[in-house]
Amino acid sequence: MARAALGGTARRAGAAVDFGAASVPRVGVATGDWWRPHDPVIGDAVRSAARALAGLGVPVTEQDTPGIAELAATYPVITGAEAYATHREWFATRRDEYQPATAERLAAHTDTPAHVYVDAQRTRSRLTSALLGHLGCDVLLCPTTRLRATPIGTSEVDGIGVRPSLLEPTSPFNLTDLPVVALPVPVPGLPAGIQLVGVTVGEDVLLGLARALEGALR
Numbered sequence: 001m002a003r004a005a006l007g008g009t010a011r012r013a014g015a016a017v018d019f020g021a022a023s024v025p026r027v028g029v030a031t032g033d034w035w036r037p038h039d040p041v042i043g044d045a046v047r048s049a050a051r052a053l054a055g056l057g058v059p060v061t062e063q064d065t066p067g068i069a070e071l072a073a074t075y076p077v078i079t080g081a082e083a084y085a086t087h088r089e090w091f092a093t094r095r096d097e098y099q100p101a102t103a104e105r106l107a108a109h110t111d112t113p114a115h116v117y118v119d120a121q122r123t124r125s126r127l128t129s130a131l132l133g134h135l136g137c138d139v140l141l142c143p144t145t146r147l148r149a150t151p152i153g154t155s156e157v158d159g160i161g162v163r164p165s166l167l168e169p170t171s172p173f174n175l176t177d178l179p180v181v182a183l184p185v186p187v188p189g190l191p192a193g194i195q196l197v198g199v200t201v202g203e204d205v206l207l208g209l210a211r212a213l214e215g216a217l218r
Contacts, residue, residue: 030064084110
């Protein structure tokens, strides 16, 4: 799929990327506390990906993401309210058929006022516009998670919540409607992942860039 998007054949690792008529996308490495992983190996993976992209002739710089935490905070409000609205009738009559964790999350939104949902949507719209207007890159590079894989059922690792660590780095892009490709990066032990977010480019360019990066990381 990515090969078709680029219109070329497989490239050897380290070879410069040919984007044809399209200009070479500028990659920004996301900086700030929101993107700081709890597992330092994930940080190494992001830096490794940045070096590999630079080796492919792609311009790479640091990129701040103001308002990202506030934007992500609207995600559980919006998705929670929408999930409850979808399940409301079933949840009222067949609650015992839901898994306990799912039932707990749905129950938390049974009494959410409409204005809370509307306010979250307005905040989402405002912060998305501000973020996209601020970013000076075509592709954003950031970690996919803050922790690597944990045993099933684990809720905390060294006092750090597993669920937010696995979900929060991707949640902003579920709100902005930007295309994203996630890639594994070779590291010692359990795998670590990075994501490439298309800020000004579409899926074709993003997939081509991801394919080239995947080859360079092997």
